[in-house]
Amino acid sequence: YRQNIEKDAALERRFAPVYVDEPTADEAIEILRGLRHRYEEHHGVVYDDEALVQAVKLSTRYVSDRKLPDKAIDLIDEAAAKLRVAIHSMPPALREQRQQLSELIASEEKAWAERDYENAAKYKTERVRLESEFETAMTEWRDENKLDEVVDAADIATVINAWTGIPVSSLLQTEAEKLLDMEDAL
Template identity: 30%
Template sequence: ILPDAVLKAAIDYSIQYIPQRSLPDKAIDLVDMTAAHLAAQHPVTDLKSLEAEMATQKNIQEEAVAKEDFERALTAKTRIEELQKQMDNHSEDQKVTATVNDIAESVERLTGVPVSNMGASDLERLKESSNRLKGHVIGQDGAVEAVARAIRRNRAGFDD
């Protein structure tokens, strides 16, 4: 599940950290990369394979009882109960919800820039750094913008 905040973060991070590509491609790729990573971390249980294995175990159990091999029948019964628990615990409602941190991790994997180290307050502070500097340095707007840009680049992990 992709909440609106995650989609907004994908757009913001892609604009900020992936300048060599254009929107909406870079934001969509970032969301796709995040979703693929989450899917790999949380694999979906295959109900059909569980049902097939359960049918096989039931056949084994019936054959073992017919041959009076009760130890094997008990092992098959235990396995059937385990499979039933897995099937009961599985539901289609077990959806994984992406977070802004997941998007940040995808940006890190893609660019190598440590995005998650920067919190929201850090980002806001960096965005407003030129305004704060202009309050202290009078008449040097161009220089202040250049310094603020250099600080943002450095904090993002880029070199000149």
């Protein structure tokens, strides 16, 4: 830029900077709602509407080095990415069970291809049993870790906590709750 454009006044006029004002909180929420579908599709999660509102509110209050809607977009993007990684990072026991299931499916397909129907039937019975066990264990693990594919306000607050170090519980309290608790805190 400095080498070619600043030296040429005509080019510099053509590449004049365009200044865009930071959108209001309501406009930023509308921008996030417009981007919601693309981010949901990209990360394979669903955004709760309250999460979008909290992303704008919390980023406005606690992230000062960037402007809206960029900081809110980064917030929802990182929250979805963390959720997706948590969903896919299953414990070793489940991963091993999934591997056994894959091997069993391959053995069953091989038996069918070789027309070894007796072994194929055994493999199929074992596969159905193992699939059932795996689904049950997976459901228990997700319930235990409270993993669903919905990004909510708590996920947004967790990311803000990681960025700023401010405790998550204090981020989700409403202003009225904070005022009621102020007397006890003082």
